[in-house]
Amino acid sequence: MDTQILIVDDDDTIRYLMKEFIETVGYKTVTAANADEALQALEAEKFEVIITDIMMPGMDGLELTEVIKGRYDAEVIVMTGYSGDYSYEEAIDKGASDFVFKPIRFEELLLRLRRVLRERHLKKELQNLAITDGLTKLYNSRHFYNELELEVERSHRYHHPLSLVILDIDLFKQYNDRYGHLEGDKVLSKLGKAIRQSLRKTDSGYRYGGEEFTVILPETVCDEAENVAERIKEAIETKILYPEGGESTHITVSIGVTQYLPGEKLTDFVKRADKAMFSSKQQGRSRITVFADPSLSQPSQENENADL
Numbered sequence: 001m002d003t004q005i006l007i008v009d010d011d012d013t014i015r016y017l018m019k020e021f022i023e024t025v026g027y028k029t030v031t032a033a034n035a036d037e038a039l040q041a042l043e044a045e046k047f048e049v050i051i052t053d054i055m056m057p058g059m060d061g062l063e064l065t066e067v068i069k070g071r072y073d074a075e076v077i078v079m080t081g082y083s084g085d086y087s088y089e090e091a092i093d094k095g096a097s098d099f100v101f102k103p104i105r106f107e108e109l110l111l112r113l114r115r116v117l118r119e120r121h122l123k124k125e126l127q128n129l130a131i132t133d134g135l136t137k138l139y140n141s142r143h144f145y146n147e148l149e150l151e152v153e154r155s156h157r158y159h160h161p162l163s164l165v166i167l168d169i170d171l172f173k174q175y176n177d178r179y180g181h182l183e184g185d186k187v188l189s190k191l192g193k194a195i196r197q198s199l200r201k202t203d204s205g206y207r208y209g210g211e212e213f214t215v216i217l218p219e220t221v222c223d224e225a226e227n228v229a230e231r232i233k234e235a236i237e238t239k240i241l242y243p244e245g246g247e248s249t250h251i252t253v254s255i256g257v258t259q260y261l262p263g264e265k266l267t268d269f270v271k272r273a274d275k276a277m278f279s280s281k282q283q284g285r286s287r288i289t290v291f292a293d294p295s296l297s298q299p300s301q302e303n304e305n306a307d308l
């Protein structure tokens with residue numbers, strides 16, 4: 001994706017020159033003559049960096065910086081004409097990533113812009129690493145609870161349906177014992193891929209535990225969630241595996257599906273999905289159980305040590 005830069009300055013000449021220069025080095029730009037125009041542009045498009053003048057009629061560049069940092073995921077570089085008027089500390093305090101003096105020296109601006117972009121990408125990469133499971137490339141369980149909390153809140157506020165799928169590999173301990181953990185890891189990695197490829201745009205997949213996975217499906221009722229679960233199940237179970245030192249084989253999964261009930265606790269929601277999954281195990285594995293009604297989720301006897 002192209003890197004978009006928003007240039008904000010009330011001086012037509014500066015705006016024009018900066019646009020010319022920044023586009024010459026390969027970035028896409030949009031210009032705005034004041035804070036209002038800048039905020040309109042930010043509503044309409046995504047920008048990685050905003051370079052803004054401080055002294056402008058109406059909302060000044062520092063206020064604008066504060067608004068941008070509160071509302072958008074973008075970096076800000078501020079420019080000021082009189083070195084005495086605003087301090088570097090003030091700009092950084094409002095959330096700016098850097099500060100340049102006018103008259104602008106374009107070579108210097110470019111160095112600063114590139115540094116800000118580099119740091120932004122590094123920050124994003126680190127953020128991603130912290131929420132991703134390395135083996136399956138799905139999100140990890142910590143991220144699962146954060147996202148589920150957000151989605152439950154959203155579902156509550158807008159009265160939108162929300163569904164949850166929990167999936168567990170059948171007899172995975174047996175598979176590991178028979179072929180070794182390296183082969184087991186290959187299965188997990190393939191399963192991660194199968195899940196990622198079966199999700200719709202708004203769904204998100206997580207490695208919840210060792211061989212247990214979850215999918216959060218916003219704006220989705222139970223029946224639709226069951227369709228997604230069917231797709232995942234088929235993608236996994238039709239994959240032929242060739243473990244080293246064994247015949248070709250395949251794995252099956254047990255799945256539980258449920259929908260959020262208005263007002264219920266997050267943990268009850270997860271527990272019900274888990275119970276539905278466990279019911280699939282008890283009924284012979286390789287199946288999907290849907291618990292739409294909470295009365296169906298009576299506690300069942302679980303055996304923690306069993307290879308399910």
Ligand SMILES: [Mg+2]
Binds near residue numbers: 056
């Ligand atoms: Mg100005």
